[in-house]
Every structure is written in C-alpha cells, then in structure tokens.
Amino acid sequence: xxxxxxxxxxxxxxxxxxxxLEGLPAETIVSILDTAAPFASIxxxxxxxxxxxxxxxxFNLFFESSTRTRxxxxxxxxxxxxxxxxxxxxxxxxxxxxxLLDTIDNLVAMNADMFVVRHGQSGAAHLIASHLQATxxxxxxxxxxGDGRHGHPTQGLLDLYTIRHYKRDFRALSVAIVGDVLHSRxxxxxxxxxxxxxxxxxxxxxxxxxxxxxxxxxxxxxxxxMREGIAGCDVVxxxxxxxxxxxxxxxxxxxxFFKHYGLTADKxxxxxxxxxxxxxxxxxxxxxxxxxxxxxxxxxILPQVTxxxxxxxxxxxxxxxx
Amino acid sequence: MAAEAPGIALPDAEEALEALAARMRAGVxxxxxxxxxxxxxxxxxxxxxxxVPGDHAVGYIDVSFYRDDYASKGLKAGARRSDxxxxxxxxxxxxxxxxxxxxxxxxxxxxxxxxxxxxAAIELAVLVDRGGRELPIxxxxxxxxxxxxxxxxxxxxRGEDGRLSxxxxxxxxx
Amino acid sequence: MRIExxxxxxxxxxxxTDRTASVFVADGKIxxxxxxxxxxxxxxxxxxxxxxxxxxxxxxxARLREPGLEHKATLDSELKAAVAGGVTRLACPPDTDPPxxxxxxxxxxxxxxxxANRAHVHPVGALTVGLAGTTLTEMGELADAGCVAxxxxxxxxxxxxxxxxxxxxxATFGHRVWLRPQDAYLARGGVAHEGEIAxxxxxxxxxxxAETVAIGTILALARETGVRVHLQRLSTAEGVAMVREAKRxxxxxxxxxxxxxxxxxxxxxxxFDSQARLDPPLRGTRDRAALRAGLADGTIDVxxxxxxxxxxxxxxxxxGEAEAGATGLELLLSLTLKWAAEDGVSLVxxxxxxxxxxxxxxxxxxGSLGPGAAADLCVFDPSAWWLVGQRSLASQGRNTPFLGxxxxxxxxxxxxxxxxxxxx
Numbered sequence: 001x002x003x004x005x006x007x008x009x010x011x012x013x014x015x016x017x018x019x020x021l022e023g024l025p026a027e028t029i030v031s032i033l034d035t036a037a038p039f040a041s042i043x044x045x046x047x048x049x050x051x052x053x054x055x056x057x058x059f060n061l062f063f064e065s066s067t068r069t070r071x072x073x074x075x076x077x078x079x080x081x082x083x084x085x086x087x088x089x090x091x092x093x094x095x096x097x098x099x100l101l102d103t104i105d106n107l108v109a110m111n112a113d114m115f116v117v118r119h120g121q122s123g124a125a126h127l128i129a130s131h132l133q134a135t136x137x138x139x140x141x142x143x144x145x146g147d148g149r150h151g152h153p154t155q156g157l158l159d160l161y162t163i164r165h166y167k168r169d170f171r172a173l174s175v176a177i178v179g180d181v182l183h184s185r186x187x188x189x190x191x192x193x194x195x196x197x198x199x200x201x202x203x204x205x206x207x208x209x210x211x212x213x214x215x216x217x218x219x220x221x222x223x224x225x226m227r228e229g230i231a232g233c234d235v236v237x238x239x240x241x242x243x244x245x246x247x248x249x250x251x252x253x254x255x256x257f258f259k260h261y262g263l264t265a266d267k268x269x270x271x272x273x274x275x276x277x278x279x280x281x282x283x284x285x286x287x288x289x290x291x292x293x294x295x296x297x298x299x300x301i302l303p304q305v306t307x308x309x310x311x312x313x314x315x316x317x318x319x320x321x322x
Numbered sequence: 323m324a325a326e327a328p329g330i331a332l333p334d335a336e337e338a339l340e341a342l343a344a345r346m347r348a349g350v351x352x353x354x355x356x357x358x359x360x361x362x363x364x365x366x367x368x369x370x371x372x373x374v375p376g377d378h379a380v381g382y383i384d385v386s387f388y389r390d391d392y393a394s395k396g397l398k399a400g401a402r403r404s405d406x407x408x409x410x411x412x413x414x415x416x417x418x419x420x421x422x423x424x425x426x427x428x429x430x431x432x433x434x435x436x437x438x439x440x441x442a443a444i445e446l447a448v449l450v451d452r453g454g455r456e457l458p459i460x461x462x463x464x465x466x467x468x469x470x471x472x473x474x475x476x477x478x479x480r481g482e483d484g485r486l487s488x489x490x491x492x493x494x495x496x
Numbered sequence: 497m498r499i500e501x502x503x504x505x506x507x508x509x510x511x512x513t514d515r516t517a518s519v520f521v522a523d524g525k526i527x528x529x530x531x532x533x534x535x536x537x538x539x540x541x542x543x544x545x546x547x548x549x550x551x552x553x554x555x556x557x558a559r560l561r562e563p564g565l566e567h568k569a570t571l572d573s574e575l576k577a578a579v580a581g582g583v584t585r586l587a588c589p590p591d592t593d594p595p596x597x598x599x600x601x602x603x604x605x606x607x608x609x610x611x612a613n614r615a616h617v618h619p620v621g622a623l624t625v626g627l628a629g630t631t632l633t634e635m636g637e638l639a640d641a642g643c644v645a646x647x648x649x650x651x652x653x654x655x656x657x658x659x660x661x662x663x664x665x666x667a668t669f670g671h672r673v674w675l676r677p678q679d680a681y682l683a684r685g686g687v688a689h690e691g692e693i694a695x696x697x698x699x700x701x702x703x704x705x706a707e708t709v710a711i712g713t714i715l716a717l718a719r720e721t722g723v724r725v726h727l728q729r730l731s732t733a734e735g736v737a738m739v740r741e742a743k744r745x746x747x748x749x750x751x752x753x754x755x756x757x758x759x760x761x762x763x764x765x766x767x768f769d770s771q772a773r774l775d776p777p778l779r780g781t782r783d784r785a786a787l788r789a790g791l792a793d794g795t796i797d798v799x800x801x802x803x804x805x806x807x808x809x810x811x812x813x814x815x816g817e818a819e820a821g822a823t824g825l826e827l828l829l830s831l832t833l834k835w836a837a838e839d840g841v842s843l844v845x846x847x848x849x850x851x852x853x854x855x856x857x858x859x860x861x862x863g864s865l866g867p868g869a870a871a872d873l874c875v876f877d878p879s880a881w882w883l884v885g886q887r888s889l890a891s892q893g894r895n896t897p898f899l900g901x902x903x904x905x906x907x908x909x910x911x912x913x914x915x916x917x918x919x920x
Contacts, residue, residue, distance in 0.1 A: 034400065034401075041403050045437055046438055046439045047437035047438070049437065050434075051387070052387050052388075052397070317392075318397050321393070321397045322396055
C-alpha cells in the first residue's frame, strides 16, 4: 500500500527512485546538477557513450505519448550504454484491460532494471515505486518522466541546471513562471527545486482560471498582470498551453491569451536586461511566446534540450548505482 | 594530511617526480600529449609538461564513468569533466597517474581515450608503482617503487605552494 | 431465550441514562433495567462489569453492494461486519446495480436481509428512476415495499426543476428525502479537496463551494416545498455554518457527518494514498475542526459509517483512478468514541449520535433501552484498543485509511431481537 513516506529515498536517505523534487535535500539536487556537468561533454565526443549502465535494461513506459521526452530519455540511456525498450502502453496493454501494476509485474519478470514512466495520473510513479518495494523488488528503479499535473522532476532539474549555467547563484534570483500553472507538472517541479535551493523570489503569472488554489503555499507570489509580474526578473519560464485548453471555460481564445500573457519583446523589456527566456517545449509560437523572442539572443530554449540529456544521464546513473 | 604509517618507507614526492621526469626526457616523443588522471595525475601532468622538454599539450581525464566497480559502489559524487584540448585521433599520448596499483584505473582511462578517437600510441607514466597488479598493465616510466600492505592506500597531496607529498590512509577512508 | 446482562454500565441516550445496572432480555425485548422482573430466570448470563451496555448502533449510510456488486461485498459479509461493529440497524443507499428504484428490488433486499438474520436493513429508495435525475420513482410503491426515505446516492440531480418536483412530490406524501449535497458541475473530475495539498500533488480538485452551492439550493427548495430533508455526509466548515443557520430558522433539516471526516483531512493523502480517496474528499484541518464542533453543538445530528466496501483492484491504481470509499461499519463505534474522548464529550452524548439520533432520522422505534423496546443492543469494552488490520475486519472490503491505526472500543456482544448475533 502507498505509505506516508516518500518511497524515493531508502532507509539511509539514498536516492533510489526519482519521483519528485519536493522534499529532496538541497545537497542531493546540487549533487545531481554537479554530476550532470561532466556528462554534458560526452555528447561532443567522437563516441557519445560511456559504459556505466552496460547490460542494464531501461524500459521507457509511456502511458501518454510524448516523442520529445521519450527521445531524450532514450538518448540518455543509450549514452550510458543501457539497453532501451520503448513501450507506448497507451496503445497496448491498458487498452486490453491490463492494470498498471500487472504491466509492471510482467516487465519486472523480464528483468527490467529501470522504468522511465510517463502517465496521465498524478502519483502513478509513486504507485509503481511503492509496489516494487512491497513486492520485494527494491533493485528496480523508477524515474518519473511526468505524472499527471504533479511532477516532472527531470525537467525541473534541467531547468535548474540551465538557470545555474547562466545565472550561477539561486540565492539572488527572481524567477517568473508564466501561463497554465494549474495543469503544469513542469511548474510544480521547478517551484520545488527553486525554493529548495533558496531562490528568494519565485512568481507565478496567469489568469485565475489557470492558477491552482492556494499556490502561494508552495512559496511563490501570484501575479495576474504580466507586465507587473515580469518586472525586474532574471529568468522567465514560459509554460506550454495545451491545445484543448485554448478555447473553452478556462480561456476565451489563444489570441486573447497571447495578448495578456504571451511573451513579446515589449513585455520582456520589463525584465532585467540580461534575463534569460526558457520554455519546456514543444512551443506554441504566437500563443505563449512570440517567435522573435523564442529565437532571440536571450532565449536558452535549445540549450535546455541539450542540458536535458546530461541531467537525465546523471539521474539514471546515480539511481541505478544506488 | 595523511599520517605516516609505520613500516612503510615512502619516497619524497618531489624527488620521485624529478626521477620520473628524468626517465621521460630520455624516451618521450617531442609532440606527445600528456593526459593526467584526476586528481593526482592531473597535478603531475601539469608539472611534467614544464619538466620534460618538447611541445606537450596537457589534458585531463576523469574515469568515473568508466570504472568497473560502478555496479557495486555506484557513482561517486564529484565526477569532473574530462578535458582533452587536442585531437585524440592519431595522437601520441602519455597517460599519467599518481599511484599505479591494480591497473583498473589505467584500463578505464585507456577505454575512455578510445571513445575520443584512435590514438597512434599510449604510454603510461606513474609517480609511484606499488605493485599488486590485477591486469596486464606495465608503466613505461616510473618515479619510484614502493611495497605497501593491501589495506593501505597511498595518497598524493598538493600543498598551497604547489609542492607534492605522499601519505598513507587506511583503505576505504575518504 | 432469556438473557441477563449483568452489572454493565448502561448508557441509554434516549433516556439520558448512564448507570451501572443489569439488563434483562426476554421474548426479544428489554424486559427490565435494574431489578429483575418477577420470576425472571436467565437462560444465559453475560457478565458485563467494566463494559458498556448500549443500544445497538443505527447507521444511516452503509453500502451492502447487493444487488449487482457482489465482487466488492455481499449482504452476508457486510451484515456480519455490521454486528461485529455493534450496528444492529442500517440504512443502505440506492446506488446498487441496478439502483433501488422499483419495489421488487427492495422486497428482495429486505427478504435477503431477513434470511441473514443479523442487523435490520432499511433500504433507501431511489428518488429518480435509475438515479438518472429525470423521472420520479414510484415512492408510494417503494414505501410499501419497505423504503424509509428517498435519495440519489452520490449522483446529484443536475436539473434543479426535477429536484424541486421530486421534493414537492415527496412532501405531498410525507416522504423523507436524503441528499448528499454536491453540485454536479463544480465537483466534476475532482478527486481531492481544493487547497494546498491538491495543488502540491497536482490532483484535480473539488472546491468547498461544490458543497455549499448544493446546500444552498437544497435548503431553498426545502423551504419552498416543506419537505423533510436530511443532508448526508457534510464535509465543509461553510456547510456546517449553513445548516446551523437553517436550524436556527427552525427548518426541518437534519444532517450527518461520515466518521472518517471527524479524524482525517487532506494531509492524510500523504504521497497519493488511495485509501484516502473518499467522497466527499477529505477536507482541510479547518473543516475537520468545524465538523467536530458542529457535531458537539448538535448542528450535526448523526455520525454515519459511510461504509463503502472497495476491492483491492479498485484501490491499487493511481489516486485519481481509485474508487472512492472505505469500509466503515466496524469502525463507526470506535471513531465516535475517539472523537468523544478527544473533545471531552460524554459517552451518553456521543452514543446519541449513533443510536437515538439516527433512529429519529430513520423514523423508526429504535436506539433505546427502555422497557419494552426491541432488544437490539451492544456490549462493548470502552477501554480496549484494537489494531485495524486487513485480517481484523469481517467486511469483504478491507480498505480503509485507518489500516494500521489503533482505535478504542471493542464490541464484545451484539444482540438483535434478543438473540446474540456477535460474540468476541
């Protein structure tokens, strides 16, 4: 059964799964970022591979399709020399009525060493990790690649890596997170990471329909006016607005969203002159971000993608060796 | 600073370095690149580049991602970025380490070098050879040879003035 | 069978009794409390010194899962659970499969319950056919078959005109209407209380206004129609305040709280513990405090078990996919005693919330130990604690957020109609 304890840390406090950034000690986060740095250079070599996870079987379990995230995990695992098996479960087992945990038991019987899990339900990765513990398989590791609205910890870590790369010290930063925070696991993970590392000023900006209740409780300030919310900040993180939410009871239209919350050069001018612009991708140009800004010199959106592979290599190699 | 262990005669690190440099002067190619294994080997590589005549590019290598004890010990925190500021393909490389023992770090370093390209030749230079090899690896250049009990580690340190010194720790200590 | 229950602490909320005495049972009834009736010769004596002798508990909200959902529970398993928890009389909501919307189903359920020969079962009839919220059921026929009230289970009537008509019709014939106040739209898709916890865990939320909007509507329509309405399983502080106000205005409204809401709140979800997936959702600590205070001051009349056996397969899934509900019949007494002990409520007042008060809402003669009353009673050890474990439950639903908790109050004997139906 799911316990009160977070199953990602073992009895000695060692990281055995990565399920959420909430509650991870700052030293653990910093150690992941530090470990990612040397992995970053491997992509520039003749042989883009190290033998750390040779012979390990990594199962990419994607109950929601996401080519982007699945590919970066696949590259990361392959650069660690692991064998990668991609399963798009959305199209196989569950449609035949097999339960999530039955799927897991079957793959464990195939000697899986690690699951990279993307699921539409918040807490799915926790459920799997608790189940592995309860069934005596603590040597099988779980990486949460996005669970519902709850968390996307490797994205949060790569965002932190990117911010640290350009801005160094979290304890002097103002970070603005803009858009659909309500449905965003990216925002939740980043907020936990930033507050854990001592970022004094984290702001969320959006209409009341897209901000979750009592989000202040996560240690952020709330703004509805983007020009005011973005003023003087060092980092602007734009969130993706899902197509199905652009028109309906949450928002009247994507055009009106862009008018109020789309990042334009004009709005960006309110931030610090050296502010960086981030986006987890895939971008909706002209909805949450204007093309000249997305492609502009302050955009670090493509470096985020590159760093993402190194961060995922660090996470996988750290927990697989735990 | 590591304590002197009774019963082990450790050489003076600076004298061993001078002896190593003298042997290398006689054999190392003029354009050979020096690659030090972090962290002790990196300090020695920097010093040797000034002590051994020739045009020696200096690189650094961290073998954390190539170690064969990952499955049992996991990934150590504090891995550093390998930095080889020359084209490995076709290069003559002298791999440099502080203490040669089982040969496993050397094996890991050679594997890593090959992932950067195919070198023309790799030689091995070590400050101290303590014997106890578990792999068929022999250094071409040795500063000093020492006999040492299995449960002890020989550790190289660098003082604030840049001077190197050798000490002994119980194996397993940080 | 004549039974003497000797020297127990007799607590009878209906008469305000709390004294050490013997209870004499004959012919299925309470023959006397205190001195033995002339010529009474017990066939059996139950030594009750140090134990509490109380009326059997009356539970207004226990799902037996029959007909149709026997993989979750059966009448047999759940009535065993009832008497193991000291519950001698229970009302079951109409959300079976098919729903209790026609007399034949109700009669069959009553008949099956009689054969089981344990707790009394009072079916609550469906207010609308198929609980679909469009066509009224034949409440008169259902009443003849044995329905004591009419409800929608957990399915709100979205169309307020239908709700108004249903109340008008029920009021015409004096039928009672029980409703769980939840707005059909505001609660849509939600699985956790809207607040910091749901925000942190990224769980779709049910705002408190999903309850208050519904209470507002129900009270307005009840005022309009004069129907006797009972609000089931309140969960919010604002909801308690609205009922308090309505009672002050002398509206004929009663309400209940589920026992788990007295003790748990959204924090107990922990890391997505599906045992804490309940409907209405566990609310905030402020709500929990208001529910406890409302129960103490009489705004809330009744504590119910909200018994909903759920099988493991329906719980061992991600939180948002887990079926809501927990087993509760065997925890009702203990959770009520725990509340009373923590909040300094007397035993007689606490037991009133699970005996005489729910009997009054049901509109049946029950929940008392007066001479001549049916000998439905339970004898429990108030100072014995027990560990809630999957093996310690008789219910087929072994899932509850209290697994692993130690709770006070162990039922030793349960009598229904003067027969011992449970002994531990």
